[in-house]
Amino acid sequence: MIATAIILTGIGSYAMRAFFIFALARYAFPPLFLRALEYVAPTVMAALVISMLTTPEGELAAGLPELLGLVCAAFAAKTTGNHILALIAGMGTFWLIGAII
Amino acid sequence: MGRFFAAYPLHVRDINGAMNSAPTRHALRGSLDALPLFIPALPFAFVFGVVVAEAGIPEWLGWSSSPIIFGGAIQVTLFTLIGEGASVAAAVSAALIVGARHMFYSVTLAPRFQHQPGWFRWVGAYVLIDQVFVLSQIKRIDDPVAFRRYFLSAGFTFWTLWMISTALGVVLGPAIPTEWGVEFAAPVLFVSLMMAASERQDKLAAAAMAMGVTYLLASLPNRAGILIAVIVSVFVMLLATRKKST
Numbered sequence: 001m002i003a004t005a006i007i008l009t010g011i012g013s014y015a016m017r018a019f020f021i022f023a024l025a026r027y028a029f030p031p032l033f034l035r036a037l038e039y040v041a042p043t044v045m046a047a048l049v050i051s052m053l054t055t056p057e058g059e060l061a062a063g064l065p066e067l068l069g070l071v072c073a074a075f076a077a078k079t080t081g082n083h084i085l086a087l088i089a090g091m092g093t094f095w096l097i098g099a100i101i
Numbered sequence: 102m103g104r105f106f107a108a109y110p111l112h113v114r115d116i117n118g119a120m121n122s123a124p125t126r127h128a129l130r131g132s133l134d135a136l137p138l139f140i141p142a143l144p145f146a147f148v149f150g151v152v153v154a155e156a157g158i159p160e161w162l163g164w165s166s167s168p169i170i171f172g173g174a175i176q177v178t179l180f181t182l183i184g185e186g187a188s189v190a191a192a193v194s195a196a197l198i199v200g201a202r203h204m205f206y207s208v209t210l211a212p213r214f215q216h217q218p219g220w221f222r223w224v225g226a227y228v229l230i231d232q233v234f235v236l237s238q239i240k241r242i243d244d245p246v247a248f249r250r251y252f253l254s255a256g257f258t259f260w261t262l263w264m265i266s267t268a269l270g271v272v273l274g275p276a277i278p279t280e281w282g283v284e285f286a287a288p289v290l291f292v293s294l295m296m297a298a299s300e301r302q303d304k305l306a307a308a309a310m311a312m313g314v315t316y317l318l319a320s321l322p323n324r325a326g327i328l329i330a331v332i333v334s335v336f337v338m339l340l341a342t343r344k345k346s347t
Contacts, residue, residue, distance in 0.1 A: 002158055006170065009197065012196075013170055013172050013200045016203045016204045017203045017207050017227070020204065021214045022222060023211075024211035029211075029212050039303075039307040040209045041234070041239070041298035042307050044235075044327070045294045046295050046309070046311040048231065048288075049292050050311075050316050050319065051327055052288040053288055056322075069285065070289065073293055074292050074296050077292065077297060083294070083297070087289055087293065091289060094282065098282070
């Protein structure tokens, strides 16, 4: 039963990843469509961040340490373009503010 | 060539030699870019191990989902629901809704994959996860061969590390103490990726809007709010930027 669930989920998640790559392999994308696709990466990343910080009931599960940590990480990412520095800035702020409060 | 010498440490250049440096460079770059992105996945692999143990699933069977599914959030959702006694149909469909954002990645990369051979479409789709997708969007490599090397190298670096760390996760269980809040590394990394993917003001506006809509829809089951937030934000931004240009 569990093996069936794993295999079905594996087939499903591969199909979702492969579907449009194959379905649109010969499609001539109009400029408006290509412009829309440029917004996919920023919006999905943004939505993932919020979904990680909210409970399934829809409540915000983040306090001041989390919010300040994310602001510092965003600032570090924007100024340095380096994800390791952003991680250090974000986690450092989060731990520091958490220890103070 | 000057840029190549400037960007890499001496020993790399010595090993590869200068003549075949360009192909090797993109493969190496893909692996190096994937490494820091894996940091938050490491505590998540141990969360996965705990979920497998709590669901009462044998370690090897739980781990087999790593190569078969290859998607952390999808795997954790599936086993959480199985552990709660959900039916196969309910657990599988919830896991697939959580993973449905990969369809956006598939659409977005479809134009790039048009210039690729058939085998790469099959293999590339298998490693098309959040981090590999966003790297491919941030890097914007135009040459098809370089793109392919970069994509596969980043994808399979991540794949290898996920296979190893989930194996450790199911064997060791809760080896990383959660009271340090190391899971917070995941939203921190994704904020960093969001900023890297938003090099233009309109993209940053789209990201801010997606954050707001996701928050408003956060109570929807299986994180379906993510899907709606992306569609709404992309649509609104298209309308907004269209007005500006005319």
